[in-house]
Amino acid sequence: MIKDILDSVRKANPLVHNITNYVAANDCANITLACGGSPIMSDDPEEVEEITTLCNALVMNLGTLNPRKLEAMIKAGRRANKLKHPVILDPVGIGASSFRQQAVKELLNTVDFQVIKGNISEIKTIGKKKTICKGVDASEIESITEDNIEGAITLATELSKDLGAIIAITGAIDIVADKDLVYIIRNGHQSMRNVTGTGCMLSSIIGVLVGANPHRIFDATVTAFCIMGVCGELAYNKIVEKFQGSGSLKIHLIDSMSNIDYKILEEKI
Template identity: 50%
Template sequence: MFESILKNVQQKTPLVHCITNYVTVNDVANVLLACGGSPIMADDEKDAVEITAICNALVINIGTLNQRTIATMLKTGKKANELSHPVVLDPVGAGASSLRTDTTFKLLEEVKFAVIRGNISEIKTVSKGSGTTKGVDADVSDAVTEKNLDETISFAKELSAKTNAVIAISGAIDIVTDASKAYIIRNGHPMMAKITGTGCMLTAVIAAYCAANPENHLDATAAAVSAFGLAGEIAYDKLVKTDGGNASYRTYLIDAVSKIDAEAIKGGAKIEIR
């Protein structure tokens, strides 16, 4: 289903400008290289707008906010919009503090996003203006399950219509949707939650896929989510064979992303459309 989308990423090598958090910046850069993209990180206002202008996509990740980078996010977002580059928002920890929540809404007010990706608690905050989180993790009470799946899809479609962005909700069951069509993706492994930064990495991969497939952000996002989840499964299989732990899994995950090809995604994607 997504073979051509994956090939476009590997052939075009999209340059992705990431204003991301300093906890995960190295992993974000490496996973972009692994998936076929190219990373550049710039968060000083005097540098970042020019950098955005030469890139193919922009990631705005609010994981380690400060007043300097907030101003940069707003200016680069507007510049990317001016150039019709896809902008992907990762509202890390939205709902956990006033600064994160207020910044999220300031960004949504002033920047047009192609994709908004977060866990269910973050996405509920984006939708409702407030939510519950466990730090930067989803609240257990918010978990997407088979029982509340239809309700969550309906809520996500409404948010997509409201923001005019593709909504990607990460969790045990992933949802990627626009206002009318939803992908339910069951790739991935629980071990992915045991290392920091998998969400940040996925956001950057989504940006690369959208940059390489500018006419179809919905399918590009779904392909990125499925490919990254599949890489998580492959990495876990290797972890079991080598009797490794968390640090090994992080390495195996990035390795697996680098080896995902059209054949792998064709045979391994676990996708349903509603």
């Protein structure tokens, strides 16, 4: 599965439209390039319909949301749906404000999403479950563990049935689910939490892989989680080896992504 997904990316070099946050936009663009895609980061309502027409996938990230950006997301999302381009939603910090919650409600009512990716607190908020959030991060109390993973799986599969989208939950243990199938991914390293935007970067990687594999969106999403996790492990090994810190971790993460191949993945997954 993974080899086929990555081979398709290398052949297609998909163009991915990211309407993302200004905190992580540069890193999202660079990780898109590193994994074999081409990024475009337009978020002006006046041009997003034209821009997304040119692209293979659309990624929406709520990290630094404002009314203008929400308008752009709705316009781009409708156009992507009309063209049958995959659309990914990353509802960053949805639990932090009523504005974000209302924005996601409006997006879900106007745009069909193929993938919704967030931490457990964000996914619980979308599922209207009681949750505890810490800004844009998941609460440590709610982190997915071996003890509570069954509940997280149930949440993901039920929400997938309700919304008709793949639900992808990030954490120490990752979950990718639709209404019938669930994958558990245990790659990655906790040091990745010390670099802002790694979750946003993952959303962009999903955009690249589903853009190149529009008929295998579930497999592409699982593959995105696997390669991001493995690259995180490789990056951590590098900073330990060189006595470096979190700034270097981000650089090694992007380097690892640009050098990743199937043999490395086969060893690590």
